[in-house]
Amino acid sequence: KQEVTQIPAALSVPEGENLVLNCSFTDSAIYNLQWFRQDPGKGLTSLLLIQSSQREQTSGRLNASLDKSSGRSTLYIAASQPGDSATYLCAVKKTPGTYKYIFGTGTRLKVLA
Amino acid sequence: ETGVTQSPTHLIKTRGQQVTLRCSSQSGHNTVSWYQQALGQGPQFIFQYYREEENGRGNFPPRFSGLQFPNYSSELNVNALELDDSALYLCASSPGLAGGTLSYEQYFGPGTRLTVT
Numbered sequence: 001k002q003e004v005t006q007i008p009a010a011l012s013v014p015e016g017e018n019l020v021l022n023c024s025f026t027d028s029a030i031y032n033l034q035w036f037r038q039d040p041g042k043g044l045t046s047l048l049l050i051q052s053s054q055r056e057q058t059s060g061r062l063n064a065s066l067d068k069s070s071g072r073s074t075l076y077i078a079a080s081q082p083g084d085s086a087t088y089l090c091a092v093k094k095t096p097g098t099y100k101y102i103f104g105t106g107t108r109l110k111v112l113a
Numbered sequence: 114e115t116g117v118t119q120s121p122t123h124l125i126k127t128r129g130q131q132v133t134l135r136c137s138s139q140s141g142h143n144t145v146s147w148y149q150q151a152l153g154q155g156p157q158f159i160f161q162y163y164r165e166e167e168n169g170r171g172n173f174p175p176r177f178s179g180l181q182f183p184n185y186s187s188e189l190n191v192n193a194l195e196l197d198d199s200a201l202y203l204c205a206s207s208p209g210l211a212g213g214t215l216s217y218e219q220y221f222g223p224g225t226r227l228t229v230t
Contacts, residue, residue: 043203043221089155098169099207099219100145105153
């Protein structure tokens with residue numbers, strides 16, 4: 001049974017810092033992995049999607065890496081801003097053809113001005 | 114282009130009652146998925162619908178059921194509500210097959226907060 005763990009559960013950093021969020025999964029047989037952002041009272045916003053054959057994806061100040069063999073992914077946020085404050089969730093999918101993602105419990109990030 | 118909308122925003126029900134939650138997909142999206150997110154947890158996949166047919170289900174009992182309509186809007190029905198059903202219910206729409214390529218991008222609605230007392 002696939003389990004997804006995110007460490008740390010909460011993180012507080014001063015504005016401008018670079019930071020890394022971690023995601024680990026127990027079954028390396030995944031199809032893809034997504035990183036999402038969730039703001040309070042709102043739904044999820046997809047940030048980056050990495051296919052199992054890819055090593056990393058970049059979007060602006062965000063960079064996500066994937067090491068399938070070790071069951072790990074990291075989300076790197078450069079030059080953090082107060083607007084980055086949110087909960088960040090990673091999710092993995094085992095098989096194509098469905099949208100059945102297994103989510104981690106998230107990392108609650110607070111960037112202090 | 115309007116995004117994914119859900120109604121109602123909040124709902125309070127009593128144990129044993131039935132509830133219907135609604136989702137309006139993003140224009141042009143033919144696939145919808147429903148998730149349950151308990152407080153402090155990640156979302157859990159309930160099921161997905163493609164062109165009005167359920168074609169994927171998570172570990173939820175049959176009292177969780179759904180419908181997708183020809184305009185691709187969707188309902189989630191929960192019968193015999195239990196206290197543990199209290200959660201944020203999220204729907205997500207996806208373009209599915211677009212131009213011969215399956216897109217795995219999902220667009221989430223803001224959710225319905227269900228409280229069962």
